[in-house]
Amino acid sequence: MAPAAGWYLDRRSRVHRLPPQTKVAATLVFTLAVVATPRERFWAFAAYAVLVAAVAAAARVPARWLLTRALIELPFVLFALALPLLSAGDRVRWLGVPLSVEGLYGGWNILAKGTLGVLAALLLAATTAPRDIVLGLDRLRCPPTLTQIATFMLRYLEVLAGEAARMRLARLSRGDDPRFLWQVRGFAAGVGALFLRAFERGERVYRAMLARGYTGRLPDAGAGGGVATAAQWALAGSVPAAAAAVAAAALVLR
Secondary structure, three states, X not given: OOOOXXXXXXXXXXXXXXXXXXXXXXXXXXXXXXXXXXXXXXXXXXXXHHHHHHHHHHHOOOHHHHHHHHHHHHHHHHHHHHHHHHOXXXXXXXXXEEEEHHHHHHHHHHXXXXXXXXXXXXXXXXXXXXXXXXXXXXXXXXXXXXXXXHHHHHHHHHHHHHHHHHHHHHHHHOOOOOOOHHHHHHHHHHHHHHHHHHHHHHHHHHHHHHHOOOOXXXXXXXXXXXXXXXXXXHHHHHHHHHHHHHHHHHHHOO
16 A cells, blocks of 8 residues: 555554554653663663564564664764764774774664664554544643644645745746855745745634634544553553563663
């Protein structure tokens, strides 16, 4: 199947059918377990990778899809690879290159925890539509102001992108194509005009919502039918529970 909007993959799996609040909570607990794990416990991170691979297989998310989109952490990977060369302290030689022991541990810590966190977030995005993620946060009693802002941002991001594209096309048709530093004034004027149009559109939308009975909270009409069952919470919680057990073992064995 072709991917839907954003990074969501429309698949028929038990992971996709879970209510969004269970997946959001599971991702959060899994990430906290990974962060709490001492960096010296290499076996624990291997166990976390197995859990991520199991969820990806159950959700029918291709490994290539995950790995290509995990490239967004490339700047952090480069920083982690540079730490052994830049850090001070005791050093060891590898292929004739002196490397800092503390830098090796620090780079590994960033690389392992960052990669696992990114993969967990990608799995959440692949199995839960963007609006359902916001809905899951709302069901988990996230502050309503934040969830409403996120909802409107998702709803009108494409509208604003379309408006910006039309303004750029109009500017080009009039012979204005600001690409260089001395032409930044034209670009800034376009950004200011877009901001004013967005503000005016937001005002009109807000008045229309008030006229239709909006009271500060959107109706819950998303995935999963609202309240998650105990079985659904148990299924979603199996992975973070296993991760928490691994983290506890890593801390005890320390």
